[in-house]
Amino acid sequence: MWLPDRASSKPVYRQIAEHFERRIKSGELTAGSPLPAERKLAAELAVNRTTVIQAYEELRASGWVVSKVGSGTVVAGGDASPLRTADWRKYLDVGTMLPNSDAMRRIRSGLRREAGLVDFASGELSEDLFPGETVRSIFSEQPYDGPLGYDDPQGYGPFREALAAFLLRQLRIGTSASSLLITSGSQQSLFLIMQCLLSQGDAVGVETPSYCFSLPLLQSAGLRVYPLQVGPAGIDPEDVVRLHRRHRLKMLFLNPNFQNPTGTVLSAERRAALLRIAEKEGIPIVEDDPFSLTAFDGRPPLPLKAEDAGGRILYVGSLSKVAASGLRVGWLAGPQEIVSRLADARQQMDFGMSVIPQWLAAKLIEGEAFDRQIGRLRAGLALRLDELRASLDYHLSGSVSFEPPGGGLNLWVKWLGDNDPRQLRMLERAMSVGVAYVPGQVFGAEEPSLRLCYAKPEAGQIERGVIRLKEALLRS
Structure with missing residues (x-):
């Protein structure tokens, strides 16, 4: 600057x-x-x-x-x-790619330029939760000496092999290297799906509230988006049936485990019913799964992909929420012909991502050190959530309600006070006193609500942020 x-x-x-x-x-x-x-x-x-x-x-x-x-x-x-x-x-007002919402642009601008903000807005880990020591030891003990040219647009072969073993070991997802596409994060996977597998005017079902609504990708692709309300046990499969009868859904976009932003987990009963409906009606499911491995009790809920018998689910994941967002390493698992189609489009975009972060990611997930990293991450996130819950109960009792999640990075807070945190002026007020959050309407919520990420603030910052939130949102 x-x-x-x-x-x-x-x-x-x-x-x-x-x-x-x-x-x-x-x-x-x-x-x-x-x-x-x-x-x-x-x-x-x-x-x-x-x-x-x-x-x-x-x-x-x-x-x-x-x-x-x-x-x-x-x-x-x-x-x-x-x-x-x-x-x-x-x-500026033409083109097919729509801009981010005013709220998201304001948040990102503030986080870049305004020092001292307590950051409840960024859905990423703080520096002390990164596997920094492990990464440094990999580079010092095993320096990269491979080729530096364009690699396979489907992804670095050794990483895809390591990833297939990792997904089977950690989440019981059976896949092969040939059925994996490596992407620069989950959003690129979603972008490729929308651009290559759907057409303008297609009807899709999306959870609400949902992280998908914070991205203009669906609207930019010209899709007809129909909401599936998220309750304490996740979406209701019967809502899928009703929407499909009325609109002939081409695809579902779901985040069943520690859903972003609500933190809910799709119940076993609803999970089984959803899979039966998808099979019967022939509806593909895009499963975005950034958080399963963060389960605080060490027992990740199984992804839908682990029970996918007919190749109906495109499974999207990344290392952003369990290692480091700056690695920009994500993946998509699906039928080989779909992966090949998306890899071809990926090659047209950028000739495939750099091999070096993929090489590092392969070394990272192969070692026992990464299993220890996941354990340390779970413990760190659970402590931060406890601090956030205690601070909200003490400083904002009677003004908020929430259901603590069993994993993930976010707490979904329903606002009971008079001022509505979804209003841009309330976000501006909060940022002026030194705290950032994401208003609920960014995720499609119709009730006064906000998402607080407890993974980004460092130790000692969480209560300070809640005090600032109280000052901003309770001020008349």
Whole structure:
């Protein structure tokens, strides 16, 4: 991030003005691009707001920017600008890929720029839960000496072999290396499925609330999305029957184990009924399973894929929630012809992912050290959840209700207070006092609710975050 040089003889306001002038001249900021609000920029640069006002006035006087009511300060365009800047703004609202929601963009912007936030929003592990020591020992003891060219777009062969053994050992999923596609995380698997196996206008069933609703992928693909309400025992299979009779569902997108965001596990009875319905009606299931291995009691609930007798389930997983999100290693298990189709599309996109993280992932999951890592992760997550529960009970008693999950990274909190945490202004208020969360409507929830990830805050931060949450959400 750029900061003014305090040791320079040039006034700070002038440095700020020249900084934005360079960005406009280089084409980084084009006609109509907004400049940061004065108060926000002052906070980011740790300067007085008056200094930012002076800088913007200088830019206006030089014709680089203009002020618009309701829009703030924006880059000048057309005859008003000393430079004929390209008008990229007209391209922003077209294309097939929809932008993220306002809430998600605000959260990500805040987490990047605002220091000191207690992060209940990011669905990832804190640094102390990563297997850092194991990774360092792998690199030091077994340095990579393999090829550095393009690899098989289906994935690095030794990793697929190791992964097939790992899935069988840990989750009783019987698959082979030839039925696995390695992807750069679960979202790429979902993207490939939607782009290659579904057509615009197809009807799909999706849990609600659901992580899928936080991604614009379904809408970008032009699919007709029908909600399946998640209850304490997961979705009701009879809802699948009703939706299929009415809309002829082409596919189901489910997260049966420690569901994101609710933390529920699909009951054994409903699991069996769902599999019977899927077989009878011929409905494929995409099973997203990031959390099964995090079961606090050490007994992961079996994925649906472990009971898949007819190859009807596409199983999506990754190392993001049990090792490190930065590895960007995920996978899809399914029928070989489907895997081949998706691998072909993957090859068109990027010629396959880098072999080095796949090599590292293979070494990681082969060793006993990773089994110990999973045990340590479960214990660490359980302790963090206990701290979050105790803090909510103490500081927000009467304002929240929740059902503690048996695994996963998230606590789904129903809000009983007057202020609705789903409103963007409430999220803004929370971030202004130093805490971030994800509002329930991002996941398609219709009731006042929020998701709190207890895996990202480090020790000692959780209660501080709850206190800040109380300050933001109970303030009238």
